[in-house]
Amino acid sequence: MIEISNLTKIYGSGPQEVMALKEVSLSIRKGEIFGIIGLSGAGKSTLIRCINMLERPTQGTIMVDGQDVGSLNSLELRQLRQKIGMIFQHFNLLSSRTVFENVMFPLEIAAVPKNEAAQKVNALLELVGLTDKAQVYPEQLSGGQKQRVGIARALANDPKVLLSDEATSALDPQTTRSILGLLKDINRQLGLTIVLITHDMNVIKDACDRVAVIDDSTIVEVGDVLNIFSNPGTPTSRSFINSIVNREIPAEILQRQFIDHGLNSSRLIRVSFIGASAGEPIISSMVQKYAVAANILYGNIDQLKDIPFGNLTLELIGPVETINEALDFLRKCGLEIEVLNHAGN
Amino acid sequence: MLAISGINLAAFFATYLGDYDWVPAAVLFASWETLYMVFLSTAVSYLVGMPLAIILVTSEKGHILENLQLNQVLGSIVNAVRSLPFIILLILAIPFTRWVVGTSIGTVASIVPLSLAAIPFVARLVETSLKEIDWGLIEAALSMGASNWQIITKVLLPEAMPSVVLGVAITAINLVGYSAMAGVLGGGGLGTLAYYHGYMRYQTGIMWITVIVLIVIVQGIQMLGDKAAGRIINKRR
Numbered sequence: 001m002i003e004i005s006n007l008t009k010i011y012g013s014g015p016q017e018v019m020a021l022k023e024v025s026l027s028i029r030k031g032e033i034f035g036i037i038g039l040s041g042a043g044k045s046t047l048i049r050c051i052n053m054l055e056r057p058t059q060g061t062i063m064v065d066g067q068d069v070g071s072l073n074s075l076e077l078r079q080l081r082q083k084i085g086m087i088f089q090h091f092n093l094l095s096s097r098t099v100f101e102n103v104m105f106p107l108e109i110a111a112v113p114k115n116e117a118a119q120k121v122n123a124l125l126e127l128v129g130l131t132d133k134a135q136v137y138p139e140q141l142s143g144g145q146k147q148r149v150g151i152a153r154a155l156a157n158d159p160k161v162l163l164s165d166e167a168t169s170a171l172d173p174q175t176t177r178s179i180l181g182l183l184k185d186i187n188r189q190l191g192l193t194i195v196l197i198t199h200d201m202n203v204i205k206d207a208c209d210r211v212a213v214i215d216d217s218t219i220v221e222v223g224d225v226l227n228i229f230s231n232p233g234t235p236t237s238r239s240f241i242n243s244i245v246n247r248e249i250p251a252e253i254l255q256r257q258f259i260d261h262g263l264n265s266s267r268l269i270r271v272s273f274i275g276a277s278a279g280e281p282i283i284s285s286m287v288q289k290y291a292v293a294a295n296i297l298y299g300n301i302d303q304l305k306d307i308p309f310g311n312l313t314l315e316l317i318g319p320v321e322t323i324n325e326a327l328d329f330l331r332k333c334g335l336e337i338e339v340l341n342h343a344g345n
Numbered sequence: 346m347l348a349i350s351g352i353n354l355a356a357f358f359a360t361y362l363g364d365y366d367w368v369p370a371a372v373l374f375a376s377w378e379t380l381y382m383v384f385l386s387t388a389v390s391y392l393v394g395m396p397l398a399i400i401l402v403t404s405e406k407g408h409i410l411e412n413l414q415l416n417q418v419l420g421s422i423v424n425a426v427r428s429l430p431f432i433i434l435l436i437l438a439i440p441f442t443r444w445v446v447g448t449s450i451g452t453v454a455s456i457v458p459l460s461l462a463a464i465p466f467v468a469r470l471v472e473t474s475l476k477e478i479d480w481g482l483i484e485a486a487l488s489m490g491a492s493n494w495q496i497i498t499k500v501l502l503p504e505a506m507p508s509v510v511l512g513v514a515i516t517a518i519n520l521v522g523y524s525a526m527a528g529v530l531g532g533g534g535l536g537t538l539a540y541y542h543g544y545m546r547y548q549t550g551i552m553w554i555t556v557i558v559l560i561v562i563v564q565g566i567q568m569l570g571d572k573a574a575g576r577i578i579n580k581r582r
């Protein structure tokens with residue numbers, strides 16, 4: 001749906017030059033919710049704003065639904081923009097218009113006949129659950145309600161793509177969840193492609209199918225959210241994931257490696273499980289099958305979009321051979337295993 | 346006769362004006378002339394000043410109609426006219442006024458220099474109002490595919506409206522003062538009345554009456570402006 005190739009964006013010139021994006025390539029599929037996460041100043045907003053040409057790329061091409069957005073003339077660009085909805089961190093609703101009129105705004109821009117437009121607006125207000133607020137001015141709404149208006153407005157012209165620049169960053173966690181829930185519903189019901197920028201890993205975890213991690217103007221990792229969560233490939237990704245899923249083992253637990261196990265050896269391992277396997281009693285099967293003791297030290301389980309996901313830190317105690325066999329068994333069951341130490345001989 | 350808060354107007358007129366029968370009618374007529382000049386010159390100055398303000402704002406760097414040269418030229422002209430003292434503009438404008446109205450004397454003729462003085466003022470005032478608008482709103486409109494004209498008419502102007510309305514009151518009040526100055530050079534209105542009777546003929550009473558009437562007019566304009574702006578703002582809350 002969106003093909004970004006070799007995108008470079010430089011702001012300013014001469015000594016004030018800032019390279020906000022450096023040779024970024026990215027492919028976003030039709031119908032997915034694609035997350036872009038990065039620290040402040042990493043270039044997220046610049047990237048999303050290049051997609052609808054609010055920012056002109058210095059170099060590189062962006063294709064949206066087969067159209068090279070950089071090559072469009074101003075009329076063509078305006079027509080394309082009508083098919084790319086955008087929502088904002090600070091909502092950007094017009095204070096001079098009621099909720100109804102705000103949602104009507106993009107339809108006016110697209111010169112949709114009044115009657116048809118009014119029907120559309122009513123349907124959208126129902127979709128976002130704000131029918132009773134139609135005649136109210138934005139100033140009277142809560143943040144969550146304002147963002148719902150923003151979403152309704154962004155959907156008015158039946159876009160193919162919805163761009164969201166930190167749309168939940170100004171909202172509390174509960175409101176964030178309800179807004180993300182709405183976006184997921186829309187994604188499912190309308191098959192809409194959503195590009196979602198955030199610096200909050202929870203947002204990625206709750207809503208996204210795939211994610212790109214952006215750091216210092218470049219994309220350092222792209223992949224399925226599940227894969228990146230269970231196996232982050234870069235320090236940036238790891239620190240984002242650690243910010244919400246505690247993968248770091250508390251120090252007291254690591255101390256245990258010095259306990260004397262006599263003839264047996266011990267392995268500290270971390271098991272990550274995803275999806276269906278999270279529901280199966282794999283660990284207890286292992287204990288029954290092999291002569292190893294499993295000491296559960298630490299763990300948590302969470303939900304990634306709709307898929308259970310978790311990790312468990314275990315100490316396996318037994319003869320080296322048996323421990324290795326047990327580890328093979330776990331791997332065969334599809335679990336991700338990470339051996340954290342080889343101490344305790 | 347009339348008595349306002351204990352002052353006997355008849356006695357007041359008798360003491361300070363001598364033969365005073367003509368005074369109420371003259372003051373009333375002069376007030377009407379002043380209001381007429383102020384109203385029309387405010388209207389003309391907004392008719393010209395608003396578009397100038399829109400050009401000044403939108404031609405700035407990074408704005409929807411970026412044109413730095415135009416912006417600078419226009420900005421300099423506006424500044425130049427604003428830096429002229431009104432009394433000098435009044436004299437400089439005489440040939441132009443004659444060319445437009447056919448005469449340089451009288452109420453209608455005064456509207457020309459008054460408007461000329463107010464246009465650059467209005468341009469800057471409205472420019473300030475337009476600049477208060479959050480850039481995010483313009484960006485949102487751009488992201489929906491709005492044309493520049495749509496952004497001006499559907500975002501910039503409606504969003505700036507309360508602040509623009511307050512600006513109209515400020516402009517009109519300034520023009521009340523300017524119109525009195527124009528009155529001294531034969532422009533009519535309360536200025537003429539105060540000048541010819543209050544100053545030239547030492548009829549201090551008339552001077553004071555015009556001062557009081559001017560205060561009332563200015564207060565009235567400010568009240569109207571506040572009310573109109575308040576109404577728009579309250580509606581949006």
Ligand SMILES: Nc1ncnc2c1ncn2[C@@H]1O[C@H](COP(=O)(O)OP(=O)(O)OP(=O)(O)O)[C@@H](O)[C@H]1O
Nearest residue numbers: 011012018020039040041042043044045046047199
């Ligand atoms: N209009 C601009 N002019 C100059 N530099 C800019 C401009 N916009 C962004 N930058 C710079 O480009 C870099 C990337 O900015 P960008 O807004 O894309 O970051 P971000 O990842 O969205 O950050 P945040 O999470 O704070 O929104 C920053 O160093 C920023 O200072």
Ligand SMILES: [Mg+2]
Nearest residue numbers: 044045046166
């Ligand atoms: Mg940003």
